[in-house]
Amino acid sequence: xxxxxxxxxxxxxxxxxxxxxxxxxxxxxxxxxxxxxxxxxxxxxxxxxxxxxxxxxxxxxxxxxxxxxxxxxxxxxxxxxxxxxxxxxxxxxxxxxxxxxxxxxxxxxxxxx
Amino acid sequence: xxxxxxxxxxxxxxxxxxxxxxxxxxxxxxxxxxxxxxxxxxxxxxxxxxxxxxxxxxxxxxxxxxxxxxxxxxxxxxxxxxxxxxxxxxxxxxxxxxxxxxxxxxxxxxxx
Numbered sequence: 001x002x003x004x005x006x007x008x009x010x011x012x013x014x015x016x017x018x019x020x021x022x023x024x025x026x027x028x029x030x031x032x033x034x035x036x037x038x039x040x041x042x043x044x045x046x047x048x049x050x051x052x053x054x055x056x057x058x059x060x061x062x063x064x065x066x067x068x069x070x071x072x073x074x075x076x077x078x079x080x081x082x083x084x085x086x087x088x089x090x091x092x093x094x095x096x097x098x099x100x101x102x103x104x105x106x107x108x109x110x111x112x113x
Numbered sequence: 114x115x116x117x118x119x120x121x122x123x124x125x126x127x128x129x130x131x132x133x134x135x136x137x138x139x140x141x142x143x144x145x146x147x148x149x150x151x152x153x154x155x156x157x158x159x160x161x162x163x164x165x166x167x168x169x170x171x172x173x174x175x176x177x178x179x180x181x182x183x184x185x186x187x188x189x190x191x192x193x194x195x196x197x198x199x200x201x202x203x204x205x206x207x208x209x210x211x212x213x214x215x216x217x218x219x220x221x222x223x224x225x
Binding site: 001032034043044046049091093100101102103104105106107 | 147216
């Protein structure tokens with residue numbers, strides 16, 4: 001299947017700082033990428049759909065000014081968590097579709113202290 | 114509200130047995146269905162996709178789809194302890210939504 005990478009895999013940051021997470025499709029081009037968040041023992045929650053060359057579409061209840069998404073190329077989308085707080089600590093996973101199937105990156109575990 | 118529902122489990126089966134995982138979905142317009150496996154602390158991994166009524170087999174896995182009953186299932190034959198994970202059922206919502214919706218997942222435990 002298609003490969004999606006994410007960087008970094010783990011990040012610890014101080015409260016009030018910003019963190020950028022990169023998501024890349026390695027062997028295919030993705031006009032659309034998806035960002036999910038997952039809290040322990042809970043299911044995936046779709047945060048936003050990232051569209052190459054246009055604005056992201058955010059799910060209801062997700063603060064677009066806090067979670068900035070940029071999809072600058074057909075293989076790269078970034079999620080920036082701005083002014084992070086401890087409650088933003090979570091597992092962030094990106095995903096992309098190739099030939100009708102959706103593949104997930106390995107995830108980024110964010111800890112805000 | 115478009116939903117995918119799964120029994121959260123845990124489903125416990127002995128090694129070598131068949132594990133049967135089920136899900137139902139609410140959107141009759143959904144045409145594409147997927148099963149993902151998620152190990153603790155890892156991201157989901159796509160293991161099966163199914164688009165037509167009937168069965169689809171891939172190795173030890175068989176996916177079954179019944180659109181009339183809005184029902185999707187996954188059978189795992191010869192279950193191994195390494196199959197112990199959470200299995201997520203997902204349906205692709207088209208028609209302007211263009212996103213996957215996931216069930217809450219069923220936790221499978223295969224004991225030796």
